[in-house]
Amino acid sequence: xxxxxxxxxxxxxxxxxxxxxxxxxxxxxxxxxxxxxxxxxxxxxxxxxxxxxxxxxxxxxxxxxxxxxxxxxxxxxxxxxxxxxxxxxxxxxxxxxxxxxxxxxxxxxxxxxxxxxxxxxxxxxxxxxxxxxxxxxxxxxxxxxxxxxxxxxxxxxxxxxxxxxxxxxxxxxxxxxxxxxxxxxxxxxxxxxxxxxxxxxxxxxxxxxxxxxxxxxxxxxxxxxxxxxxxxxxxxxxxxxxxxxxxxxxxxxxxxxxxxxxxxxxxxxxxxxxxxxxxxxxxxxxxxxxxxxxxxxxxxxxxxxxxxxxxxxxxxxxxxxxxxxxxxxx
Amino acid sequence: xxxxxxxxxxxxxxxxxxxxxxxxxxxxxxxxxxxxxxxxxxxxxxxxxxxxxxxxxxxxxxxxxxxxxxxxxxxxxxxxxxxxxxxxxxxxxxxxxxxxxxxxxxxxxxxxxxxxxxxxxxxxxxxxxxxxxxxxxxxxxxxxxxxxxxxxxxxxxxxxxxxxxxxxxxxxxxxxxxxxxxxxxxxxxxxxxxxxxxxxxxxxxxxxxxxxxxxxxxxxxxxxxxxxxxxxxxxxxxxxxxxxxxxxxxxxxxxxxxxxxxxxxxxxxxxxxxxxxxxxxxxxxxxxxxxxxxxxxxxxxxxxxxxxxxxxxxxxxxxxxxxxxxxxxx
DNA sequence: TTTGAAAATGTAAACGATTACAAATGTTAA
DNA sequence: TTAACATTTGTAATCGTTTACATTTTCAAA
Numbered sequence: 001x002x003x004x005x006x007x008x009x010x011x012x013x014x015x016x017x018x019x020x021x022x023x024x025x026x027x028x029x030x031x032x033x034x035x036x037x038x039x040x041x042x043x044x045x046x047x048x049x050x051x052x053x054x055x056x057x058x059x060x061x062x063x064x065x066x067x068x069x070x071x072x073x074x075x076x077x078x079x080x081x082x083x084x085x086x087x088x089x090x091x092x093x094x095x096x097x098x099x100x101x102x103x104x105x106x107x108x109x110x111x112x113x114x115x116x117x118x119x120x121x122x123x124x125x126x127x128x129x130x131x132x133x134x135x136x137x138x139x140x141x142x143x144x145x146x147x148x149x150x151x152x153x154x155x156x157x158x159x160x161x162x163x164x165x166x167x168x169x170x171x172x173x174x175x176x177x178x179x180x181x182x183x184x185x186x187x188x189x190x191x192x193x194x195x196x197x198x199x200x201x202x203x204x205x206x207x208x209x210x211x212x213x214x215x216x217x218x219x220x221x222x223x224x225x226x227x228x229x230x231x232x233x234x235x236x237x238x239x240x241x242x243x244x245x246x247x248x249x250x251x252x253x254x255x256x257x258x259x260x261x262x263x264x265x266x267x268x269x270x271x272x273x274x275x276x277x278x279x280x281x282x283x284x285x286x287x288x289x290x291x292x293x294x295x296x297x298x299x300x301x302x303x304x305x306x307x308x309x310x311x312x313x314x315x316x317x318x319x320x321x322x323x324x325x326x327x328x329x330x
Numbered sequence: 331x332x333x334x335x336x337x338x339x340x341x342x343x344x345x346x347x348x349x350x351x352x353x354x355x356x357x358x359x360x361x362x363x364x365x366x367x368x369x370x371x372x373x374x375x376x377x378x379x380x381x382x383x384x385x386x387x388x389x390x391x392x393x394x395x396x397x398x399x400x401x402x403x404x405x406x407x408x409x410x411x412x413x414x415x416x417x418x419x420x421x422x423x424x425x426x427x428x429x430x431x432x433x434x435x436x437x438x439x440x441x442x443x444x445x446x447x448x449x450x451x452x453x454x455x456x457x458x459x460x461x462x463x464x465x466x467x468x469x470x471x472x473x474x475x476x477x478x479x480x481x482x483x484x485x486x487x488x489x490x491x492x493x494x495x496x497x498x499x500x501x502x503x504x505x506x507x508x509x510x511x512x513x514x515x516x517x518x519x520x521x522x523x524x525x526x527x528x529x530x531x532x533x534x535x536x537x538x539x540x541x542x543x544x545x546x547x548x549x550x551x552x553x554x555x556x557x558x559x560x561x562x563x564x565x566x567x568x569x570x571x572x573x574x575x576x577x578x579x580x581x582x583x584x585x586x587x588x589x590x591x592x593x594x595x596x597x598x599x600x601x602x603x604x605x606x607x608x609x610x611x612x613x614x615x616x617x618x619x620x621x622x623x624x625x626x627x628x629x630x631x632x633x634x635x636x637x638x639x640x641x642x643x644x645x646x647x648x649x650x651x652x653x654x655x656x657x658x659x660x
Numbered sequence: 661t662t663t664g665a666a667a668a669t670g671t672a673a674a675c676g677a678t679t680a681c682a683a684a685t686g687t688t689a690a
Numbered sequence: 691t692t693a694a695c696a697t698t699t700g701t702a703a704t705c706g707t708t709t710a711c712a713t714t715t716t717c718a719a720a
Binding site for chain 1: 696697698699700701704705706707716
Binding site for chain 1: 331377378384401408410414418425427445447552553581585588608610611
């Protein structure tokens, strides 16, 4: 592929001048500009972002990193869309890394992203004690967290009020007169799992309905939804309602309930954390706590770009509202 | 951040030696190797992939590009997972670009990916006449297409037999005695939309059931599923069954059907192209043509890595089987 | 010893851009 | 004509690696 020197040769100028018209910086004579533009066209010249990034660390590489735990979870897909739209508008491309809640993989990706000299990173860390991510932040690298925080360090973060969302959902179940309300939790090492559990617990204790037997903790996956729901249904004194800790768990629980031909909500009610755009087409239309996922991504993208341009701005914690979408599953 | 020269200084050797232990190439004395390794640890040195890529074009950058039309479509998510697993195993990271079926965006991403000096690209092109992608392939750059082909050019490709899949699905509808079977197509510029239409048409014509009025062509989105389904239901002589052209269209059509409180399959049957892992939790459990999406991604990843190591290997077109998953929606 | 090959290490030129600084050219006013 | 300044262009260093080639060190055999 043609390089800048080829263009320079063809246009009969020096590479400095070529660089100048490329970055339309400083003054360059209109005639030479035209010559150079013509040469660029003819040679189909494309500047190498790699060389550019190597040379000027202080200049934007127009690359953002995104590190998410699970691309299969529609919540993160929407977050990603939000990030991407903002990035595209601001002329950034994104490297997306999906670490599948695997810490080794997360570390590998973090290394790669750093050594790719990205301008900034949006991450949902593997846990709140993510050492590697913390040290990156301490080094002054621009990072925005989404959905999950980091303990003992000041960082921009965008998330929802998980406790309140869970509290509202479970309270709705209580009001609807369910008595044995179970919670299928995601990975307990994820802060949001515990926040949601707190909300669940607060709603039940307030009404003296709390029974520790009805909490099952899994790994935030579809399979764990399938299995833990089965365990709950097999209890000698099974629950009459289910609060599921995320998207995939909800779908897994539904799978089990349907397989056992239990009626929802008559035999078992269910309300899930995380809405999906097709929730109303589920059987039955699912009552769920809706996180504004796209909005979360959008805000995170904006915060990151701000931080890149102004590294000294104080950190912001942005808590968006989760909303209970009441449909027919409870 | 510390660079290679810092490490060299600390270990009291030249940068060349550092580079050698990093790439464990050639012989280096065990004692010096230790010294250097120690210095690397102490300085938390991380090699810059950017500099590495700039220097050695012929050496692998361990970066793969993935270009997909719509990250919201669960089919592509699964393809992506397949690619990612293979990439990870072979020590490649991936840059994922989602162009949202927007040609301008696709071209931008293609430019970026090229100038990032990635090793290879897996793409589902915007159309079979994608000029930019074609010229990249002509330049000898390693590319594997997924789900969508390219006209008039030899390229590795992994997809399913769309026509056959559609034919099977629609034939099943015919066997079940539906008479007015409609097709909601995705964007006609996408080859798979037309292939599926061909299968649909062949199945109906064979049984003298074809009626051009029952074909609606949209843009492969959820919204177009919602709207075109409504148009079909509003027909003076509405269909008694629906064949939907992809995932999102299916979900959109379900939305409309439910909103109108039509019974599935009694008032209207539906079979969709593309299965989802939660299809059995839909209302009703959805009959769908299952593409082995994860497998498609995995195969594509393998083909790409092969091509990178052997640029001269003849092109392969890999057609996987689509399978009809019969549930209760027809 | 000396010699020569093998092993270990160093030197310096790339890779393809940006950019400080220098140099050349053009323009205006005295 | 020339001084003074603005405009335009060029030169060369730089970013952090890899690598061809040169050099030094080591060591066994003569």
